[in-house]
Amino acid sequence: MFAIVEIAGLQYKVEQDQKLFVNRLSGEKGDRVTFDKVLLTVNGATTVGAPAVKGIAVEAEIIDHVKADKVIVFKKKRRKGYAKKNGHRQSLTQIQIVSITGFEGAKKSAKKEETTKLAKKTPKKGDDLTLIEGIGPKVAEIFFEAGIKSFADLAKKTKEELEAILNPKGAVYAAMDPTTWPQQAQLAADGKFDELDALKGKLKGGKA
Template structure:
């Protein structure tokens, strides 16, 4: 009798342990099942993005077929390609969409009606009062930051042309020092000297100092004109008649 009682105790204990293990198993299963939720995943390739719409079985309003309707299929309820496919404990639909746009959408259960996706990127008012549509936002998908390169202007240094100078010492009455003074005043060529009045030349000499006032520049413009024209023979005859440029 005692042995039989002991046997029943052991059998009862084993059953109790099995019961606890079952509870743990089903509890874990329920927890895992509840972690499967609505999801919206995207995989971009080139100018398109494959969007995967997922609904957990326990989130579906019923076991009836579910349609995915939106801008991408013109909300056509009679389009069989809109029906979501059953994959394990989820309903799944994959659609390739063009980047750079926003697409409104909703789910439609054949026996329970419309319902929204909790994983949508955003929500916008639908044409029906008090009802929102979910949004798949692909406006920024695949965008590349444009690197604006600042144009660097290359400064091309133009060769500085040296001002043309004539040998003013060829003019009777002009020595190296006076030639330098005239050049500093911008009169460095025969042509410019020929166009300068005697009065102005006298003023330049006076400004240079008393030692230069003794020079008489009256013939300098005429000599310079002959030199500028290359009439060297005539210039020589004129200079032979002059006395120190006077």
């Protein structure tokens, strides 16, 4: 189990009990600090944040504040007689990773997101009304939104009721003739698909 976490502007791969040096943090020796910008976790499965993994946090303990080895910075301008030499020691904090917490909550959050995505991709439950001659996917969607979700629902409607649903959707739908749709739907609801196919063979766009 490990995580990629952002600490003081830099990204680190960390595991429990690991010791590492990071840019100077505020706090005293022995203090606990928490980092919640976790970009990736691997705990059996890999979870990538967008940008951070929700619910995951890395807790660490400050061990010491130190300075890194001196770095020499030498600047020179050619033919200008300019030369300057400086030394720099970066201030660092040594920390130890105490725990990577929140995996249970992250799993629930990920599962919830996955369920939401799946729900968006999963077709709405109900009969496939496009089996009715003259009904396409868009009309089936309009009927679904109007509460007509099954062949039985459609069979109960009159031509006038169906026209009242279609007419406000525009001229294309207002021009449709739903006269035979309840009859076809009743055959489908009764499981008489051979008779339905025979009837559909005599129709054109749902019209007799």
